[in-house]
Amino acid sequence: MTIKPDLTQPIPDDLGTVHFVGIGGSGMSGIARMFLAAGHRVTGSDSRETATTGTMRDLGAEVHVGHDAANVGDADTVVVTSALWPDNPELLEAQRRGLPVLHRSQALAALIADHRLVAVAGAHGKTTSTGMIVTAMVELGLDPSFVNGGVIQSLGTSSAPGGSDLFVVEADESDGSFLLYDVAVALITNVDADHLDHYGSEQAFIDAFVEFAGKASERIVVSSDDAGAKRVTEGVRAREDAPEIVTFGEAADADVRIERIVEAASVEVDLRADGEHHHMTLRVPGRHNAVNAVGAFAVLTGLGVEPADAIRGIEAFGGTERRFELHGVERGVSVYDDYAHHPTEVAAALRAARNVVGDGRIIAIHQPHLYSRTRLMAGDFARVYEELADHTVVLDVYGAREDPEPGVTGALVQERFTDQSKVEFLPDWDDAAARAAEVARDGDIVMTLSCGDVYRIIPQVLGALRQDGDGDRAQ
Numbered sequence: 161m162t163i164k165p166d167l168t169q170p171i172p173d174d175l176g177t178v179h180f181v182g183i184g185g186s187g188m189s190g191i192a193r194m195f196l197a198a199g200h201r202v203t204g205s206d207s208r209e210t211a212t213t214g215t216m217r218d219l220g221a222e223v224h225v226g227h228d229a230a231n232v233g234d235a236d237t238v239v240v241t242s243a244l245w246p247d248n249p250e251l252l253e254a255q256r257r258g259l260p261v262l263h264r265s266q267a268l269a270a271l272i273a274d275h276r277l278v279a280v281a282g283a284h285g286k287t288t289s290t291g292m293i294v295t296a297m298v299e300l301g302l303d304p305s306f307v308n309g310g311v312i313q314s315l316g317t318s319s320a321p322g323g324s325d326l327f328v329v330e331a332d333e334s335d336g337s338f339l340l341y342d343v344a345v346a347l348i349t350n351v352d353a354d355h356l357d358h359y360g361s362e363q364a365f366i367d368a369f370v371e372f373a374g375k376a377s378e379r380i381v382v383s384s385d386d387a388g389a390k391r392v393t394e395g396v397r398a399r400e401d402a403p404e405i406v407t408f409g410e411a412a413d414a415d416v417r418i419e420r421i422v423e424a425a426s427v428e429v430d431l432r433a434d435g436e437h438h439h440m441t442l443r444v445p446g447r448h449n450a451v452n453a454v455g456a457f458a459v460l461t462g463l464g465v466e467p468a469d470a471i472r473g474i475e476a477f478g479g480t481e482r483r484f485e486l487h488g489v490e491r492g493v494s495v496y497d498d499y500a501h502h503p504t505e506v507a508a509a510l511r512a513a514r515n516v517v518g519d520g521r522i523i524a525i526h527q528p529h530l531y532s533r534t535r536l537m538a539g540d541f542a543r544v545y546e547e548l549a550d551h552t553v554v555l556d557v558y559g560a561r562e563d564p565e566p567g568v569t570g571a572l573v574q575e576r577f578t579d580q581s582k583v584e585f586l587p588d589w590d591d592a593a594a595r596a597a598e599v600a601r602d603g604d605i606v607m608t609l610s611c612g613d614v615y616r617i618i619p620q621v622l623g624a625l626r627q628d629g630d631g632d633r634a635q
Contacts, residue, residue: 164242169339171270173259173279177237180265181250183223184213187332188241190307190319197221197321205231205250234330236260240356242334243560265337267383268329272341275305276294277328278459281338281372282349283388284505285452288444290330291480292456296473297326297338298500300465304328310480310499326463331372338372346376346551347459349452351388370395374476376403381458383451384409384417408450408458411447416458421450429453433467440471444479446512484512489616490625492602495618496523498596501529501611503540508546521550523596525617526573527610528557528566529631531565534572542576545583549607551599552577558612589617595596597624 182190183204189212196202196219206213224231229249231457232238238254238261254261255614280290285309295314297304301424304326307319316606331338340349349551351369369392378394383389384407396402408416419437420430429440429450442453451610453474460470464510478487482499489495499508513522524545528534534557545552554570586592596606606621607615 161432167263167266167340169262169266171261171262171266172237174236174266175204175260175262175270177201177234178237178239179232179235180239180264181227181244181248181271182206182241183216183221184208184210185241185243186212187307187309188239188264188310189216190317191239191268191271192216192221193219193319194305194307195267195319198271203231203233203235206588207450214407232259234411237262237267237555239264242337245309254371259595260381263337265340268454269340271305271307272327274325274327276325276344277341278304278326278328278345278347278463279331279341279343279372280329280337280347280349281331281333281369282347282359282383282473283352284502284508285448285455286330287480287499288449288483289347289452289456290328292453292477293347293459294328294625295477296456296460296465296470297328297334297399298509299476300469300475300619302326302465302498308480310482310531312477312480312530313467314476314478330582332370332496333372339368339375340377343372343376344378345462345613346380346382347455348373348380348382348389348392349455350383350504351392352384352386352502366391366395370399374402376386379404379406379410379462381406381455381462382599383407383455384411384414385451400404406458406462416454416461418451418454423447423450427453429456433457433461436467438467438471440475441595442475443477445516446508446510447485447513482615484509486623487615489623492604493597493600493606494624495584495604495621495625496607497615497618499611500609502533503544504548506541507548509607509609510544513607514548514554517603517605522548523591523599523600523604523606524549524552525555525596525606525608525613525614525621526554527612528570528573529560529610529612530553531557531559531562531568532558534570535565539576541573542583545573546577550582550604551581553592553596554583555589555592555614555617558614559612560612583632589620593620596621597628600625 203222301607303322305322306328309330422428498509577583
């Protein structure tokens with residue numbers, strides 16, 4: 161089992177040399193970049209060499225491959241994530257020395273001090289919504305600092321310091337650490353029950369979001385449509401010190417109301433706010449991204465941005481890495497990757513792919529993420545894939561922070577399909593890549609889906625497509 165970080169650990173006034181255990185992760189590398197920009201000496205380690213570890217070295221960090229007590233070196237502060245195992249030698253060394261061991265959210269909180277914080281939370285859509293807000297602010301010259309959970313493609317980075325008092329972050333609810341921040345504006349995209357391994361119950365999950373939203377000093381922007389978000393809104397409104405609440409979505413009583421969404425390779429959105437009608441044309445596909453854009457619009461206009469400027473800024477957003485990201489085309493088959501790892505996210509990603517693929521088909525490669533989620537949601541995953549993909553290859557579980565559970569494998573998802581001709585459980589990646597290439601034909605999409613390391617199978621898929629015959633495939 162992974163560690164449960166002590167979020168009550170006092171944050172030192174001077175963090176000195178900061179060592180990041182797992183510096184290659186998208187969240188950790190983004191925070192480490194900010195410490196480098198702030199003038200700190202930064203060291204770190206990761207289990208393997210990646211493009212991110214190389215980039216961190218180029219930026220000036222001292223990065224080790226593999227975990228060893230010696231990597232801690234002369235660090236004054238050690239930063240960890242909840243995904244760390246309690247026997248990690250660098251964690252043990254920091255504890256032995258009595259060094260401050262901070263969760264990454266505490267390190268981020270130290271960077272945010274004295275800024276006007278916009279925090280984006282929700283079970284789904286956080287990274288994209290954060291990317292839209294940041295892109296718009298940069299486009300409009302507002303010069304924010306930001307830390308996102310994924311690379312914003314147009315900016316080529318997941319984090320950067322800015323010159324204004326604005327700071328935008330993707331706030332992680334998975335372990336409750338989003339409650340650390342002093343928030344000015346809180347955006348809640350949705351509250352679809354997840355991370356119950358941490359919270360224990362859906363009500364506890366809802367309560368955490370109520371507490372997060374209630375901390376906003378200026379306003380809360382929250383979905384009018386999502387059932388969990390509506391429960392959060394009710395909970396916040398019951399508080400005596402409730403901040404201003406602005407709702408967005410398709411509900412008739414939404415403060416910022418979506419009137420029409422037209423889906424194609426890009427998406428058009430008509431919306432109404434403060435009695436005025438507005439139109440947006442997005443560069444990213446999917447109905448879910450239309451909703452994300454309207455939430456971003458509500459945040460930006462709430463900060464004083466003129467509606468037309470907010471729309472212009474959001475329309476400049478071109479996506480984030482690992483969110484419906486095209487990696488290559490071989491013999492007419494497009495290979496995409498998406499971070500979707502919850503049934504709701506998978507459904508949104510596959511619907512977006514359906515609008516892009518037209519008359520073609522979708523061959524999904526699903527990597528279950530977490531043993532607990534697979535055990536609890538195997539039937540939901542199977543239903544979504546069977547309904548929205550034409551064929552699905554299921555890999556084995558990416559356990560991340562969890563210990564294996566007896567009997568919990570990717571086969572749980574495969575077995576829940578009604579039509580077994582539409583699915584295979586192939587834990588060997590060579591077999592999975594070859595099968596996806598065998599099924600695919602000209603005009604189709606092959607799409608990997610998971611927040612694990614499934615993207616690493618993409619070179620094998622592209623290679624199998626290159627080697628694979630003339631396009632006459634099994635159906």
